[in-house]
Amino acid sequence: MAQERQAAIVGIHEYPLRVAPGVSAMNIKVDSIRAALDDAGLKWSDIDAIYDAQDGEAGGGLQLAAYLGLRPTVLDTTQVGGSSYEFQAAHAMRDIAAGKCNVAVLSYGSTSASNRVAIGTGGRGGPATWATNMEAPYGSTLISNYAMVKQRHKFEYGTTDEQFAGISVATRHHAMRNPEAVKAMTDLQFVGVNEITPQDVLDSRVVADPLHLLECCMISDGGGALIIASADVARGCKKPPVWLIGGGEATKYRENGGDITTSAGAQSGPIAFGEAGVSPDEIDIAMIYDSFTITVAVCLEDLGFCPKGEVGAYVEGGRLAFDSGEGPALNTDGGGLSSNHPGMRGIFLLLEGARQLRGESTSQVPDAKLAVAHGNGGLLGGTHTGGTVILAKD
Amino acid sequence: MANRPQPRFPEPHTEPFWEGVQQGELRYQRCNEDCAEPVVFYPRHHCPDCGSDNLDWHASSGEGTVYTFSVVMQNRMPGFIDLGAYSVAYIDLDEGFRMMSSVVGVDNPVEDIHIGQRVRVEFEEQDEGEYPIPVFRPIQE
Numbered sequence: 465m466a467q468e469r470q471a472a473i474v475g476i477h478e479y480p481l482r483v484a485p486g487v488s489a490m491n492i493k494v495d496s497i498r499a500a501l502d503d504a505g506l507k508w509s510d511i512d513a514i515y516d517a518q519d520g521e522a523g524g525g526l527q528l529a530a531y532l533g534l535r536p537t538v539l540d541t542t543q544v545g546g547s548s549y550e551f552q553a554a555h556a557m558r559d560i561a562a563g564k565c566n567v568a569v570l571s572y573g574s575t576s577a578s579n580r581v582a583i584g585t586g587g588r589g590g591p592a593t594w595a596t597n598m599e600a601p602y603g604s605t606l607i608s609n610y611a612m613v614k615q616r617h618k619f620e621y622g623t624t625d626e627q628f629a630g631i632s633v634a635t636r637h638h639a640m641r642n643p644e645a646v647k648a649m650t651d652l653q654f655v656g657v658n659e660i661t662p663q664d665v666l667d668s669r670v671v672a673d674p675l676h677l678l679e680c681c682m683i684s685d686g687g688g689a690l691i692i693a694s695a696d697v698a699r700g701c702k703k704p705p706v707w708l709i710g711g712g713e714a715t716k717y718r719e720n721g722g723d724i725t726t727s728a729g730a731q732s733g734p735i736a737f738g739e740a741g742v743s744p745d746e747i748d749i750a751m752i753y754d755s756f757t758i759t760v761a762v763c764l765e766d767l768g769f770c771p772k773g774e775v776g777a778y779v780e781g782g783r784l785a786f787d788s789g790e791g792p793a794l795n796t797d798g799g800g801l802s803s804n805h806p807g808m809r810g811i812f813l814l815l816e817g818a819r820q821l822r823g824e825s826t827s828q829v830p831d832a833k834l835a836v837a838h839g840n841g842g843l844l845g846g847t848h849t850g851g852t853v854i855l856a857k858d
Numbered sequence: 859m860a861n862r863p864q865p866r867f868p869e870p871h872t873e874p875f876w877e878g879v880q881q882g883e884l885r886y887q888r889c890n891e892d893c894a895e896p897v898v899f900y901p902r903h904h905c906p907d908c909g910s911d912n913l914d915w916h917a918s919s920g921e922g923t924v925y926t927f928s929v930v931m932q933n934r935m936p937g938f939i940d941l942g943a944y945s946v947a948y949i950d951l952d953e954g955f956r957m958m959s960s961v962v963g964v965d966n967p968v969e970d971i972h973i974g975q976r977v978r979v980e981f982e983e984q985d986e987g988e989y990p991i992p993v994f995r996p997i998q999e
């Protein structure tokens with residue numbers, strides 16, 4: 465299949481701090497947009513499309529446009545949890561190809577750490593619905609929801625805690641090479657800002673059995689922005705374009721008799737790979753939403769890196785490390801486990817994917833050509849979304 | 859005694875389910891059309907398989923199997939803070955529907971609950987609120 469190269473990531477910025485008291489989420493968004501424009505060599509008034517996950521204090525893309533003082537011709541407020549940014553990137557690719565816009569901005573800002581938001585352990589508020597009335601009495605936390613998926617994966621396929629721990633080990637290995645991740649872990653008062661072993665993960669306390677603390681992402685402040693532009697604009701930008709060559713989206717939910725060990729990625733992945741005309745074994749960089757080890761495990765299988773149920777053996781031996789020589793390299797920025805997770809990590813998957821394909825990562829894979837960014841939003845063991853984007857070096 | 863969060867109303871889909879609970883019945887819906895997946899749960903006003911609104915309520919035997927579970931080691935929320943370690947589970951009822959619940963009545967939830975375990979519903983009275991909460995207890999073989 466002929467690969468379309470009509471839209472590219474041309475500007476990126478990851479807000480450097482993970483603890484930013486006194487800074488508003490809207491400030492983080494705007495600082496990041498300004499920096500991403502500068503990275504691209506574009507100016508404020510070049511933006512003609514806003515994609516917004518309705519984060520920040522103002523709430524909603526409508527308010528963001530007013531706050532920024534822009535009049536976009538495309539306004540997309542897709543909010544599907546942590547994978548919102550993969551959905552938005554795929555939409556921007558589509559909108560640019562259709563000629564609806566030329567310079568799209570995606571941004572994120574959150575002060576979850578400073579506000580002490582209990583992302584993983586708190587309950588879920590809001591009005592009663594057909595679903596909450598069936599679940600609220602049981603005290604299911606976000607972590608226990610993911611833990612139920614891990615429990616079933618262990619049961620069905622014999623995957624071991626040691627194998628899951630390998631995912632935490634790989635991301636920490638990358639985090640220790642990333643000064644911003646090291647500062648994040650320091651500022652968030654991690655016990656032991658150092659490389660870890662599978663045994664360290666198993667020795668960390670159980671939060672919701674069978675998930676250990678070192679299998680769970682951090683809760684940080686943070687944010688970032690990226691600029692996606694048409695091919696014409698991209699050619700005039702400061703840095704080499706990182707092309708968006710495929711996108712897929714899907715949702716999945718609790719069903720009678722359903723398989724909890726298969727995620728929405730089993731639908732979004734093949735759509736994205738099909739559009740890109742590449743296969744998982746060609747991928748150098750796997751940016752996969754590591755809210756928990758189980759999320760990565762299930763999504764590696766669903767994206768087709770290994771058959772369903774075989775991720776334990778697949779990750780054994782450290783292949784996910786950037787310097788393993790085997791690949792794919794997983795979450796080379798340190799991931800949500802060890803670098804950055806203010807609540808919706810999806811944007812960082814795209815940012816680090818772009819850094820790798822530019823040759824700018826702190827855990828650079830030599831001559832990386834293809835990356836996948838796969839976001840998982842919502843509850844892996846309940847209602848969730850999967851958004852997959854394939855990125856290619858110029 | 860327990861002090862779990864109560865269902866809140868008005869919420870039209872789940873009202874018949876919770877009325878059933880008050881009468882000691884675990885209710886689910888079936889689609890009356892000739893469709894492939896006629897069992898409907900969680901409660902709805904339509905069949906998610908075929909879109910029909912021709913549904914009826916039925917009473918489950920209350921017996922089923924643990925599909926998966928997790929044990930929350932600590933939860934500071936009201937209603938759970940006093941429970942200590944407690945389980946959250948998906949139960950596959952024999953009639954073919956999967957519901958979230960908790961497996962209770964075991965000494966050590968991490969050790970004593972298993973995937974595939976046979977369980978039976980019981981309606982756990984609450985300190986406050988008019989609705990007991992359906993939970994599951996292992997069936998002694």
Ligand SMILES: [Zn+2]
Nearest residue numbers: 889893905908
């Ligand atoms: Zn039907």
